[in-house]
Amino acid sequence: xxxxxxxxxxxxxADMVELQKNTNFYDYIxxxxxxxxxxxxxxxSIIHVYPDAFDDKVMDDYKKQVIERSGTEWYERVxxxxxxxxxxxxxxxxxxxxxxxxxxxxxxxxEDVCELTSQINLPNNKEVDNLHENRLVR
Numbered sequence: 001x002x003x004x005x006x007x008x009x010x011x012x013x014a015d016m017v018e019l020q021k022n023t024n025f026y027d028y029i030x031x032x033x034x035x036x037x038x039x040x041x042x043x044x045s046i047i048h049v050y051p052d053a054f055d056d057k058v059m060d061d062y063k064k065q066v067i068e069r070s071g072t073e074w075y076e077r078v079x080x081x082x083x084x085x086x087x088x089x090x091x092x093x094x095x096x097x098x099x100x101x102x103x104x105x106x107x108x109x110x111e112d113v114c115e116l117t118s119q120i121n122l123p124n125n126k127e128v129d130n131l132h133e134n135r136l137v138r
């Protein structure tokens with residue numbers, strides 16, 4: 001993609017997210033952490049969620065989870081380049097005053113590090129309270 005095309009692409013992605021946000025239908029919208037997209041949003045409206053890159057055990061578990069979900073070939077092609085600068089990226093976000101949440105061995109998922117209310121529906125239309133009652137979420 002040419003730089004001009006890339007800029008238009010990410011602006012259109014951002015416009016779509018803003019449109020979804022402005023409907024007030026969604027309480028949360030999850031997007032990729034691509035810097036070209038994230039830079040188009042108000043930083044105060046974003047919660048950055050990453051695995052705790054400062055803990056080797058967390059990163060080993062993260063790798064295992066991703067490989068189980070997407071396969072070794074995909075992991076090796078996609079994830080290592082993202083992890084090279086993850087610690088520095090997290091530190092920069094923190095220095096910039098961004099809201100950064102790190103998952104760990106006991107809190108592995110977004111819903112473990114972000115408080116979702118019982119009115120928030122997760123996949124399969126299961127409310128958070130129901131997930132907690134069934135021990136599907138800690």
